[in-house]
Amino acid sequence: MTTSNSANLNQQISATADSRSEWSQAWRRFRANRIAVGGLVVIVLLVLMAIFAPLLSPYDPIDEIFRGMRGGSPTLAHPFGYDHLGRDLLSRVIFGTRVALIVGLLATGIAVTLGVVIGAVAGYLGSWEDTLISRVIDTLMAFPIIALLVVLAAVLGPSLVTTVVVIGVTGWARFARVVRADIMSLKATDFVTAARAVGVRDWRIIWRHLLPNVMGPIIVLATLGIGGIIILESALSFLGLGIRPPNPSWGGTLADGRAFILRFPHIAFFPGLMIVITVLAFNFLGDGLRDALDPRERD
Amino acid sequence: MLTYIARRILQGAVVIVLISVGTFFVIRLMPGDPTYLLLGEGEIRISQEQMEAIRARWGLDRPHHEQFFIWAWNLLRGDFGDSLIRKGIPVRQMIFEAIPVTAILNVTSLALALLVAIPAGIIAGVRRNSSFDYSTAVGSTLGVALPNFWLALMLIVLFALYVPRWFGDLPLIGRIPPFGLKSWQGYILPVLVLTTEQMAVLTRVMRASTLEVLTQDYVRTAYAKGLPNTIVLVRHAVRNALLPVVTVIGFRVAFILSGTIVVETVFAIPGIGRLFTDSIFRLDYQVVQSLVVVLAVLVVVVNLLTDLTYAIIDPRIRIN
Numbered sequence: 001m002t003t004s005n006s007a008n009l010n011q012q013i014s015a016t017a018d019s020r021s022e023w024s025q026a027w028r029r030f031r032a033n034r035i036a037v038g039g040l041v042v043i044v045l046l047v048l049m050a051i052f053a054p055l056l057s058p059y060d061p062i063d064e065i066f067r068g069m070r071g072g073s074p075t076l077a078h079p080f081g082y083d084h085l086g087r088d089l090l091s092r093v094i095f096g097t098r099v100a101l102i103v104g105l106l107a108t109g110i111a112v113t114l115g116v117v118i119g120a121v122a123g124y125l126g127s128w129e130d131t132l133i134s135r136v137i138d139t140l141m142a143f144p145i146i147a148l149l150v151v152l153a154a155v156l157g158p159s160l161v162t163t164v165v166v167i168g169v170t171g172w173a174r175f176a177r178v179v180r181a182d183i184m185s186l187k188a189t190d191f192v193t194a195a196r197a198v199g200v201r202d203w204r205i206i207w208r209h210l211l212p213n214v215m216g217p218i219i220v221l222a223t224l225g226i227g228g229i230i231i232l233e234s235a236l237s238f239l240g241l242g243i244r245p246p247n248p249s250w251g252g253t254l255a256d257g258r259a260f261i262l263r264f265p266h267i268a269f270f271p272g273l274m275i276v277i278t279v280l281a282f283n284f285l286g287d288g289l290r291d292a293l294d295p296r297e298r299d
Numbered sequence: 300m301l302t303y304i305a306r307r308i309l310q311g312a313v314v315i316v317l318i319s320v321g322t323f324f325v326i327r328l329m330p331g332d333p334t335y336l337l338l339g340e341g342e343i344r345i346s347q348e349q350m351e352a353i354r355a356r357w358g359l360d361r362p363h364h365e366q367f368f369i370w371a372w373n374l375l376r377g378d379f380g381d382s383l384i385r386k387g388i389p390v391r392q393m394i395f396e397a398i399p400v401t402a403i404l405n406v407t408s409l410a411l412a413l414l415v416a417i418p419a420g421i422i423a424g425v426r427r428n429s430s431f432d433y434s435t436a437v438g439s440t441l442g443v444a445l446p447n448f449w450l451a452l453m454l455i456v457l458f459a460l461y462v463p464r465w466f467g468d469l470p471l472i473g474r475i476p477p478f479g480l481k482s483w484q485g486y487i488l489p490v491l492v493l494t495t496e497q498m499a500v501l502t503r504v505m506r507a508s509t510l511e512v513l514t515q516d517y518v519r520t521a522y523a524k525g526l527p528n529t530i531v532l533v534r535h536a537v538r539n540a541l542l543p544v545v546t547v548i549g550f551r552v553a554f555i556l557s558g559t560i561v562v563e564t565v566f567a568i569p570g571i572g573r574l575f576t577d578s579i580f581r582l583d584y585q586v587v588q589s590l591v592v593v594l595a596v597l598v599v600v601v602n603l604l605t606d607l608t609y610a611i612i613d614p615r616i617r618i619n
Contacts, residue, residue: 139314142598144556147575147591154579155328164494231446235561238448239576258452258565262477265456279444 029292036288042281050097056258061248064088071264080270084256092248093270098280098286099249103164103233104226107152111229112222115175116214120206122176123183133176140173146235151242163242167229178221182214216293224286234275250275300610307606311599318595319374321422323367357383370588377442379589384581390589393574400480401559401570406617409555412497415431417544420505421537427510435502442499447558451492451565478567489566493558500551501544508543512536542613551607552598 049056060078065086066072072082080089108187122133140148148170156162186192186209195205236242237251238258245252250271257268353530358369363544373380379390384590423432459477468474475484510520513536560572567573571590 086563135310135313135317138310139317142314142553142595142602143318144553144560144594144598146557146560147594150560150576150579151322151325151587151591154323227444234446235448239561239564240580254449254452258448261455262450262460265452265460268449268452269456272446272453274447275446276444279446280440283440283444 007119026292030288033288033291035284036291039281039284039288042277045286046097046278046281049094049104050101053095053098057088058223059088059091059096061087061091061095062246064091071260071267073264076267077091081264081266083253083267084260084264089267089270092253093250095248096253096271096274097278098248099160099237099243099247100230100233100275102160104278104282106164107167107171107229107233108222108226110164110170111225112175114169114172115177116179116211116218118172119176119179120183120211120214123180124187124202124206124210126184130149130180133180137173137177137180140170140179145170146232148217149232149236150239150241155235158236158241158244160243160247162190163233163236167232167236171225171229174225175218175221179198181215182217184205185212186213220286220290220293223282223289227282230275230278230282234271303348304607307603311603314599315592315595319371319588319592320367322591323370324363326584326588327366328365345429345513346531355516374589374592380585382583382586384578384583393586394571394590394593396571397571400568401563401572404486404489404493404563404568404570405555408493409488411490411494412501413544415494416498416501417505417541420502421509421532421540423502423506424509424513424540425532432506435506439499439502439508442495445495447492447496448561448565451562452490452493454488454491480568485566485568489562489568492562493555497551497555501547504544504547505540508540509536512540515539542609545605545609545612549602549609552601556594556598 066082066088067086069082069083069086072078074081078090080093083089083092118133122130149166152166152170153162156166183206191251192205192209194233195209200209200285233242234249234251234254237249238255240255241254243249245256253271254268257264257266257271308544351360358366361369370380377391379394382388382390382393385393420436423435426432455477457476462469463474472484472487476482477488479485513514518531518535521535533539556572559570560575562568563570563572564576571594575590577583578590
């Protein structure tokens with residue numbers, strides 16, 4: 001009992017020491033990557049913009065309608081111009097950051113959680129559970145995701161909650177696939193056999209010994225996925241199945257702009273630009289994290 | 300090989316069955332009663348009996364699982380039923396009219412994308428860290444981050460608003476229409492949009508696989524034999540570097556179809572994607588559920604074909 005306890009302690013101590021140096025090494029590699037740090041800075045700014053949207057936006061995004069200014073072009077007081085109803089476009093775009101980030105982060109959170117749990121179960125248990133889960137993963141990966149989102153959003157009724165849940169619940173497959181494959185190969189390693197020989201229970205092996213080893217790739221995949229999810233959200237809002245008007249979202253404003261694209265092209269221009277900037281920032285961050293966390297994959 | 304093919308076909312069939320069962324029941328949860336939509340807008344007085352008659356005519360009065368088996372059996376016989384909303388038009392006809400439009404759009408853009416992405420990826424990989432490498436990296440990074448619906452709108456603004464204003468009609472092309480497919484010029488903008496994303500992704504893949512192949516022993520051997528640079532590249536490197544591109548194309552069919560749904564809606568193009576969104580908004584069950592199955596079959600078949608192509612052209616793949 002004492003020996004196993006001290007062995008356990010030793011193992012824990014060396015594990016913390018190792019992981020600390022590994023993470024700090026990764027952080028050093030990440031800091032050296034200027035593009036990735038730039039992406040991180042932009043994301044921090046976007047988060048601040050979302051939090052302080054009421055303070056930053058010069059006008060009310062919904063209620064303040066300027067008469068006679070429908071589709072008005074940008075001016076000094078309204079740098080992004082007016083939308084199709086005469087509301088200040090800059091304020092609507094600033095508030096739209098909230099929707100983009102909430103959906104991007106929450107939906108990714110749901111997808112990662114589901115993916116890790118389902119993938120770990122499939123990879124660890126093997127047998128018929130694995131076969132069943134693998135078929136479901138294949139199905140989700142094979143299907144044009146936007147078609148699924150459109151159907152589900154139409155069924156549940158479009159709203160912010162629907163958008164988050166629907167994107168999260170349909171997006172776990174790629175995480176599950178990576179976790180499953182990694183867990184399957186890790187399961188055969190000596191430290192898992194050792195843990196099992198000592199009598200460690202299955203869920204503890206998964207939680208303490210396997211998942212920490214899979215976290216690197218998952219963090220990278222999640223970060224790279226956020227951009228895609230923000231595009232999905234705006235596509236859904238663009239098709240009229242995401243965030244409901246009058247609430248400001250980038251995709252929704254783009255859809256407003258679409259109807260007047262040849263008369264007031266600026267309405268569609270600015271929200272799209274914000275989407276591009278945000279997606280680029282998350283992609284740069286993700287690329288940087290990949291290089292930092294897994295130097296072997298560097299090209 | 301034969302058992303492998305048989306297993307893959309069986310797996311594909313399972314995927315298709317899962318998707319059709321899923322869609323059929325999910326769609327029936329949609330709010331709104333198609334019976335009312337059939338009657339059209341406005342205050343139409345209708346008796347309970349008439350209502351029942353309409354429901355019976357469309358089989359909407361039967362239990363859901365019965366409706367499903369009737370529908371699935373008809374599908375297997377190639378009968379997709381009639382559109383609920385566009386009265387009397389067979390769904391099959393609607394889908395078969397839309398497929399060529401979508402096929403032309405996507406095959407053209409995929410071909411264009413490959414035409415650019417393969418040489419660009421090879422050159423970027425061979426001349427690593429050159430200015431060409433950096434500019435393709437910037438281009439493909441942007442291409443991935445641009446939402447296709449926004450790119451579509453911006454191209455409409457550029458080519459339908461500013462180009463005619465600044466330059467008048469273009470030589471050979473004339474005026475590019477912003478929406479619809481009344482003339483061949485209507486294809487230009489949607490193809491451009493669909494090409495951009497594929498091009499960005501495929502250039503990346505091609506560059507990465509070129510880099511990978513160049514470190515292989517057989518490339519070093521070829522150089523050691525004294526073969527000229529071009530022969531090594533063309534015969535040894537590129538041929539092998541093309542393999543991952545085949546897989547990625549198969550893998551991306553689902554994404555390509557997603558792109559079509561949005562792009563066709565923006566440009567008001569009467570293809571599969573537009574039919575899909577229109578039918579969703581009209582609650583046209585018959586069309587939506589049949590379309591979903593058609594899409595699923597398409598994806599499964601293309602995936603199977605790419606995997607088989609891969610196995611045939613690359614003898615190193617051992618099928619177990």
